[in-house]
Each structure stands twice: as C-alpha cells, then as structure tokens.
Amino acid sequence: MTQSSVGDSYDGAVIGDRFRLARPATILARTASIAPIGFTRLKSDRAPPGRTMDVPAENAYLFHVQLRPVEVDMWINGKCRSATTTVPGSTFLFDLSSNPIAEIRSSFDNIRFYVSQASLDEFAFDQGIRGITGLASSRIAFQDRVMWGLANALLDSVEHANERSTLFIDHVALTFCAHVVKAYGNAAVPHETASGGLSPWQLRRVLDFISAHLHDDHSIAELAHECGLSSGYFSRAFRQTTGETPHQWVMRRKIERARQLLLGNGLGLADIALVCGFVDQSHFTRVFTKLEGDSPGRWRRRHY
Template sequence: MPADAIEDDLARRFGIDPPLTLLARKSSKARIGFSRMRSSRPMRGHSLPAKPQEAFAFWVPLSVPFFSNLWTAGRRREVPDLRLGDVQLVDLGERPVVSLDIPFDSLRFYVTQVALDEMANEAGIRRVKGLYAPNFGGRDLVMFGLAQAVAGAMEQSGDGTAMFADCIALAFFTHIVRAYGGVRIGGRNARGGLAAWQLQRARDLINVNLAHDPSIAEIAHECGLSSGYFARAFKQSTGVSPCQWLTKMRVERAKELLKDPRCELADIALLCGFVDQSHFTRVFSRSEGYSPGRWRRVHRI
C-alpha cells in the first residue's frame, strides 16, 4: 500500500488530516509504515473499524492522555491508561475501534504478517506467528525511542530518507519479534562483517547515489545479501550504520564543492542529496560544528 493510501485511510477512520507517513522496504510489497497521528481537539464518537487484515499496529503516545477506550472484535476491552514510554499493540484482524473523545498525538507503527514472515526469512529465524502483549501493551522504552526518532525525522524535512526508514524498520522488527513474538534473534546475527568486495561495492553505490535516495534493500541486493544481514554486517565493518555513512559521505562531498567559490550553497545542497539549503546547513553544522558558509571562509584557498 503506498503512503498516500495509508494516509487517506487513517484520515477517514480517525477524522483527522492525512498524517505524515514514512514507508520502509520500498523495494518489497511487504512494507512497514510509520504515521504521526494527531488531533488537537476532542471529537464525538469512535474511530471507524480497520479493514480486517493480517497486520498489527503499535501505538506509541508522544503526549498524554491517550486512547483509553478500546474495542476489538466488537467487544469493549479494559486497558490501562498509557504513560509516556508505554505502547499499545492491536491486531488489525480484530477490527479495533477507539473513542475519540480526547486530543491525541502518537506515532503509529504498521506491520503486516507478510512483512514479518519475509524479514524473518531474511534474518534466518523461525516464522513469527503473530504478535501478542498482555493487556494490549505496557512499558516499552525501545519503541518510545524509535517513535521519537521517526517523529523527529518527519519534523525535519529531508531527514526521513529511504535508508533512514529502512534502518528504523530493521530495529523495529528485531525488537518486536523478541518482545511480542517470542522469537530469539540469533544465527546469522553472530556472523562477521562484509567481505572486502561487498564493503567496496556498498561504498561505491552510496558514493555515486549521494544526490538520490538509495535504500538499504537496493544496496544489499547488489551485495547478494538480505537487508537485515547487510545492515548489521555494514555496521560491524565500518562502526556506523548505512544511514550514518550516507550522511557522512554527503558532508564530505559538500566540503569538496565548498572549496569552489563558484558553487552556490543551494546548488551544493541538491548535488549532495539534501532536500534544500536549510536541510544542508542543519546537517552540516551538526557534523562539523559550524555552518557551510563559515566552513568555506575558514578553508578558503
């Protein structure tokens, strides 16, 4: 399902504006979606039921209070009041419905059973036969941290790249299959880093695609590996994630272009894969300690 279809469906069901949504695993039909769900005002009635499907949704509040009235399979369920750092898990096959009588702000993680099966196969672990949490959830600071990272990327235009979304999806999968699927992650995870040719191939692909938005899946495919194994092996080989490496290479390329006084900052931003000059300045300053303009003046030849 494309991002705009998810946004339209959530907007219709919850009576809100289409929520910002990031999709991971774009090279696969089994995608994982992250949506920022917000309403600044209480509404009457309930959300519309979800279309029955083999999928799960994790709701991570970014403010409280949060939905306290929940119906699944047509029955009202007793659920505890959620605090910041808590999570609520619902099976979309049970057509969950919530009361909309309070404002809310949360990050919704969406994953299908097909995606769970596909990623389990890639990771070399047994199939995850559904997800479950007593009382529909509870304290989960890992999910809260992931939600904050995704929400921050959505607020900062350009930070939510395909590679960033893929990294979050891999971390999300690794956590939920252990915490909610009862599956231990092992096997391939214990293996070493990338072979020398794979590391060189990955670096070359990232370097020639700095102006674009390469995904982990695309680079992993060129190295003959699954997305999950590639991401883990790349970090073991380099000490950083593929997403962090991409950002580092974009900054290094920007430094080269900044040495040419004929290059405008806005043009450098686009050539290096930043959304605009503002995004370029923000990332560059965070990496180097001062703005591109000042860096250019300091390193003027």
C-alpha cells in the first residue's frame, strides 16, 4: 500500500468506525500548515466486538493515554504484542505505517493524540532540529507523566468541542510536539535557550490586536503573524514577556471586560457572554467561575 504523508486519521467519523463507536468528540489544532494535530476521546462502557479495523498506512503517529485501566492485546504489522491490563496513565505509541490493531477486552477511556510526520518536520524545522525521521518507544505501553498531564488538560476542551478555545488547543499542541520530539524522536534536540521575549513594538501590536478583536477566536499562528514570528517562538516569547500563555492572557481580558459589563449597563448574562466572545452563557459561566471563584450572577449580586 502506498504510504501517504497526511491521511484522515484525525477525522472523528473514521476513528469511530475503527472502534465501533458513534462519532467520538475530536478537536483539531492547526499549528502546522500541512495537517492538523488531532485530539480525540475514545470511551466505551463495554468491550467492542472483535478487533479494531485495519488502519491504512500513513506517515503519522498516535499516542493513546489511558484514563482508566483497560485489558488489551495489540497486533503490530500482524504480530501479536500482549499489553494485558494497563493502569491509568499508561501510554501507547503507534506508528500508523505498521497497521496497529487492538483487541480490547474491557471498557475503555482514553485520549488519543494524532500527529503526522509532516507536522513534526515543520515543528522541528522551526526549532532548529534536524533529522527527525520518526517516533519510537521500546515498550508497547509505558508511563509518561507529561502525556498524562496533557490528556487531563484536554478533557474539558474535548467534551466541549463547540466552545472557542483555539489558543488553548494550539498551546497544548505545541507542548505535545516539543515533548514527543524530545522524548521519542531519534535526533539530538538542542538545549532550549531562553528567548529574548517580545520586543516592545511586538508586544504592543499583539495586545492591541487582541483587544480590538476580543470577541474573536484567534489561533496562535494569527497572533504570531502580527509579530512576524513563528508559532512556536511567539508562544515562548509571549509567555516570557507577560508571564502567561496567550490563552491565559486572553481569558483574563475577557473576564475583566465581563466584570465591567456586570457592574455597568444591566445587560443579561447571555448578552455579556456574546459581547465578550464566549459561545454561550454556559461557557461564560464556567470560565468566569473558574477564574473568579464565583458564578457571574452571584458575583454581580455581591458587587452591586
């Protein structure tokens, strides 16, 4: 079978078919220009019948991070590799050129990370890394605390995929790429040097841009473009300059604007949510409560 550089393995319908699930929730980060990086939650309260479907050969990789124990055996290139029973946090790395097939004998719940070789190449070039020709692990299942942390960080976003969280998803994707290239790549990764941060004009330009378009759902690539930087460099430089990720900075600005509106002209919560760039009142309430420790309604009553 001819191996393609980019396939459809991040598509929720295709993933669902392979695991005999209804279309599972999938979110995509487009930090790479060639193919998105995909995150999917695969969950079932019962074991699927038989083995999962064949996987067309593709120059890409999967990480499955288990959120609860699972009993599974794997077939890689037609050869059985027993994984028996795993524990929460167990991580699998699969090369999609090797037709990984699973026989799952229990309920399961995991976060699936998809990244193409093309996306890894683009990320590595941006970081000044040469010679990344694949990802590999010596074990079929292993513990990876970073992947476990990323999987848990993604849970809320995957379950609320309709909500605007592009900056957060992009940040996770860049962190994921940096980790897997360093931990599972086959090239020497240079020691990370501290960036000089954003210059005053770059910081002013990107903050003015965000403030003028606070209701929009920007990507890191769009913000980086305002500064004439790559996504990876911009993300690091922004955090060094402000002490926050772009997503954290934007969320704080939105909540500050929401507080002003809550104390001001009597707008309803649904209207404030839309003015501040949230999908709906539920999304606004969840973010506001997380950052302020109280719901918007109670906060308004306490401060009137």
